[in-house]
Amino acid sequence: MKNKKTILCLLAAFVTLSVSAQNGKKSIEANFNDRESISHFRYLASDEMKGRDPIRPEIDLAARYIAEQFWKYGAKEIPGANGYYQDIPFRISGPPTVGKVSLGNNTFTQGDNLLVLDGPSFAGNFELVVVGYGLEEDYKDKDVKGKVVVTNVGAPNRLSPADLFSSGREKIKLAQSKGAVALIEMYNVPTVPWNLVANFLNRTQLTVDNTEGKESLPYIWLRDLNNEHINVIGNGEIKNANIIVEGKINRSVTGKNVVAFIEGTDPKLKNEYVMLSAHYDHVGVGTPNAEGDSIYNGARDNAGGTVAVINAARHFAKNPPKRSILLCAWTAEEKGLLGSAYFAENPLIPLKQIIYNLNIDNGGYNDTSLVTVIGLGRTSVDPLLEKAAAEFGLKAIADPAPEQNLYDRSDNVSFARKGIPAPTYSMGFTAFDENITRHYHQPSDQVDNFDLDYVLLYWKSYVLAAENIANWNERPVWKSGDKYEAIGKELYGIK
Secondary structure (H helix, E strand, O other), X not given: OXXXXXXXXXXXXXXXXXXXXXXXXXHHHHHOOHHHHHHHHHHHOOHHHHHHOOOOOHHHHHHHHHHHHHHHHOOEOOOOOEOOEEEEEEEEEOOOOEEEEEEOOEEEEEOOOEEEEEOOOEEEEEEEEEOOOOOHHHHOOOOOOOOEEEEEOOXXXXXXXXXXXXXXXHHHHHHHHOOOOEEEEEEOOOOOOHHHHHHHHOOOEEEEOOOOOOOOOOEEEEEOOOOHHHHHHHOOOOOEEEEEEEOOOEEEEEEEXXXXXXXXXXXXXXXXXXXXXXXXXXXXXXXXXXXXXOEEOOHHHHHHHHHHHHHHHHHHHHOOOOOEEEEEEEOOOOOOOHHHHHHHHOOOOOHHHEEEEEEEOOOOOOOOOEEEEEOOXXXXXXXXXXXXXXXXOOEEEEOOOHHHOHHHHOOHHHHHOOOOOOOEEEEOOOXXXXXXXXXXXXXXXXXXXXXXXXXXXXXXXXXXXHHHHHHOOOOOOEOOOOOOHHHHHHHHOOO
């Protein structure tokens, strides 16, 4: 008898979910404006945006456009924001004209086996101190005042490209507080080739300015794939380095996360927020392709995701759900998840009130019958996502390319690390194949070669998925055993 009751309850819940989804689908379709949505898409991915590079002035045009849509549709400004903006202190740092470090008989040079990532011009002979990974515990009993700190790059279990940048920023601040005059990280990550790193980083970079008005320490990477040089320094065989950095120019700029909210209707649940997010930046202007096109328009990556958030603003302003909706368009994802990481560290809404993050990022698509949810299978919300996709004739699948480590390469991970359940709702792909890579970070990523019928279904299914979550009578949780389960319980006070 008990099993029969359980089955009946499950059937009733499924029927309720189905009816709710059907009603939601009708409401979304009735209020959706296909032509207006595609107009947003065309504008954000237009040549005039110059690829929405966070260090180019056109990024401010994109931010203003998104903010105007939030205002037009009736989303509210978040207290503590600058209108619809969360201002971010950024630091632009270009490579030096000269960069050299000499260790004994070995000389490292800029762009070859050395990268100067930040800090002013700098020269002299300095004492070296090895401090492990450069974490607080590594400084125990170490005197680094007036010396150059030498560490391994990254940190234990934090060796993805985004981790390397974020941990480096943390180390600079810590080394400076300890009185060090420079930070050298020995690059010894086998999974990310040095040549790839050097090609990417030997150009102007953008970071969050954590210097609090002080000049940043000189911050240098040296190639040391076999740990040869760090071991020699650690053993005391080499105690000093000659360093020359000339022509280093740094300047400050203000970045903008575009943020807004829509208040929920339930007296209690409105204090909980479903965060809908996508990054709106891209990679800018680069090497011309065979056709001579040098503008990397970023339609797939990630104007399409940004338009999904804009569409969510339009729908929920007219049809507010039980929970509140937090709308976020992140800047500088392509520079190392900077915008989302800044919000995660400086939240305008307490993180414990953000019960879910439905993020969007895209490399492209190769199957228009699917949505690919990076993180499907990791939270209790899976059935709501699958149902939303199915209502628009799509099938939600899990990450088909785990070797790409996509979960940890997008903005969702900034919040997963804080404990917030956070998948990425991507366009449908079955593999990271030629159909993806031919447009990924290429000038060909444009609206004029996009399947617009598909993207309309994708946008609508995203809004329905968000509505399902915002009206759900349960709070989303990480599934048992997930690596973020413990921090999630801590964030939300779950025992």
